[in-house]
Amino acid sequence: MLQRRKLGNQGLEVSAINLGTMMMPDNDESVHTIHGALDLGVTMLDTADLYGEEFMLGRFGGNEKLVGRALKDRRHQAIVATKFGVTHAQGPKGDPAYIKKSVDASLYNLGLDYIDLYYQHRPDPNTPIEETIGTMADLVKQGKIRYIGLSEAPADLIRRAHAVHPLTAVQTEYSLWSREVEDEVLPVLNELGIGLVPYSPLGRGFLTGQIKTYEDLPEDDYRRYYPRFQGENFTKNIEIVSLIEQMAMQKGCTPAQLSLAWLLAQGEQITPIPGTKRLDRVQENLGALQVTLTADDLAEIERISPKGVAAGSRFGAF
Numbered sequence: 001m002l003q004r005r006k007l008g009n010q011g012l013e014v015s016a017i018n019l020g021t022m023m024m025p026d027n028d029e030s031v032h033t034i035h036g037a038l039d040l041g042v043t044m045l046d047t048a049d050l051y052g053e054e055f056m057l058g059r060f061g062g063n064e065k066l067v068g069r070a071l072k073d074r075r076h077q078a079i080v081a082t083k084f085g086v087t088h089a090q091g092p093k094g095d096p097a098y099i100k101k102s103v104d105a106s107l108y109n110l111g112l113d114y115i116d117l118y119y120q121h122r123p124d125p126n127t128p129i130e131e132t133i134g135t136m137a138d139l140v141k142q143g144k145i146r147y148i149g150l151s152e153a154p155a156d157l158i159r160r161a162h163a164v165h166p167l168t169a170v171q172t173e174y175s176l177w178s179r180e181v182e183d184e185v186l187p188v189l190n191e192l193g194i195g196l197v198p199y200s201p202l203g204r205g206f207l208t209g210q211i212k213t214y215e216d217l218p219e220d221d222y223r224r225y226y227p228r229f230q231g232e233n234f235t236k237n238i239e240i241v242s243l244i245e246q247m248a249m250q251k252g253c254t255p256a257q258l259s260l261a262w263l264l265a266q267g268e269q270i271t272p273i274p275g276t277k278r279l280d281r282v283q284e285n286l287g288a289l290q291v292t293l294t295a296d297d298l299a300e301i302e303r304i305s306p307k308g309v310a311a312g313s314r315f316g317a318f
Contacts, residue, residue, distance in 0.1 A: 002041025003289050005271050008168040009193035012117065012147050014079055016264060017286055018044035020199060020275030022051045026066045029277065034070040036279040038077045040286060045071075046171075046197070046273045048083035048121055049106050060088075064109035072111070081117035081197075082106050083151055083171075085124065094124030094132035103144055119149040119171055129161045137165040149197070155184040158194070167194045174198035174272075176207060176244070176259050177228070177237075178314045179307040190267065201263050201272035202256055203228075203310070206237060209245045209255040227312030236311040243304045253291045260288035262301050 003016040019037045024030040034045065045067055052062020064082060071078055084102035085092050106115060118139065120132055139145045147168035150161060161167055170189055174181045175198065189196050202208050204223055211217065214224070214234055223229045228237055241255065248258040256274075263272050274285045293301070 002043075002286065004043075005195075005268060007044075007117075007195035007197070007271055008147075008166075008269065010147055010166055010168045012079070012168050012195075014044040014271050015042050016271060016289060017260065018042055018046060018197075018271055018273045019282065020046045020273040021063055021067055022046075022048070023275050024063065024066060024277050025053065026062060030066055031070045033277060033279045033282060034067070035074070037282045038074060040282065042282070042286070043077070044079040044081055044117070044271070044273070046081045046199075047110075048086075048119075049102060049109070050083075050086050050088075050121070061105060061109035064106055068109060068111035075112065079116045080110060080112065081119065081149070081169075082110065082115055083119040083121035085119075085121040092122040092124045094120055094127040094129070096131065096135040099132065099135045099139070103139055107144065114143055115145045117147045117149050117168060118145040119151045119169075120153075121151050123150070123153050123157055129157050130164050133161045133164040140165070153185075155188045158185065158188055158192070162192050162194065167192070169195040169197050171197040171199055171273075173200045173314055174263065174270075175201045175203050176262060176301070176305045177203035177310045180314075182307065186267070189269065193269075195269045195271065196267065198263060198270065198272040199275075201274050202259055206241060207244065207255055207259040209241055209248075212238070226314075228310055228314065230312065233312035240305055240309060244301075247297075247300060247304065251291060251293075251297070253287065254284060256284060257288040257291050258301075260285060261291035261293050262298070264288065265293050265298060 004013050005016045007014050019042050047063045047067050049060045054062050085094055087093055136148045148165055149169040151171040172181050205211055217224050227233055245255050248255045276282060
């Protein structure tokens with residue numbers, strides 16, 4: 001059995017490394033990858049109502065439908081996490097009417113009777129978080145969702161939300177490249193017993209060592225528009241990745257495995273969701289569970305890639 005971890009203090013247990021499905025196209029290879037991940041012991045699949053190839057056309061639910069198709073006859077193997085709260089044109093929303101509409105749409109797209117972990121994707125500045133979480137708590141009572149989470153929420157909002165109904169997890173970007181969460185959010189999560197689900201744990205592919213030049217990115221790749229992949233920032237960041245590659249070689253693992261092992265070492269409540277389209281990448285990522293980092297290793301990683309070292313902003317906000 002794949003190593004498990006408790007995600008928060010509300011009773012949810014998941015595999016130590018899980019699977020983000022955001023970038024998966026709706027095809028048979030993606031279904032094969034999801035099936036393979038489940039067979040390897042991955043338990044949690046992370047999606048959202050806005051993920052999918054037709055989001056820019058204002059159509060939601062494409063990625064949820066893919067996950068639902070993959071889970072036909074396999075519901076018992078998966079913990080399903082999805083999100084609501086980012087609209088196509090109106091920005092974040094978290095009012096009761098929108099939440100009720102969104103959860104029913106997600107249940108329909110997924111083909112499920114309930115959602116295991118339901119996140120607000122981004123805080124709604126026009127709706128008090130107490131109102132949003134109160135509505136989500138009602139969904140728990142109704143059996144439509146089991147656990148509540150927030151995504152990209154600041155520390156003060158997490159405290160206010162948790163006071164209304166216990167949160168199970170907070171999702172945010174966290175990696176050797178993006179460590180802002182360590183300043184305020186992670187201490188609050190540790191204090192309150194809330195799990196952390198890092199997305200982009202491999203720096204949007206930078207930390208895999210597979211990207212050597214800007215031209216390695218396809219012309220339609222969204223990362224071309226991210227500051228860390230441009231100009232002098234790219235050059236500086238590649239130099240840091242080369243040092244991570246050298247250390248990974250010494251440890252007998254890949255840069256991706258070293259990066260994920262470092263992330264897992266930051267706390268027992270941390271369960272990253274590296275995204276991929278390919279089963280061989282899932283297998284590589286799970287190999288991080290076999291990488292042991294000593295105190296000296298962690299100190300060396302800190303020297304190579306200290307907090308704030310990445311050049312350029314992470315460009316993660318909507």
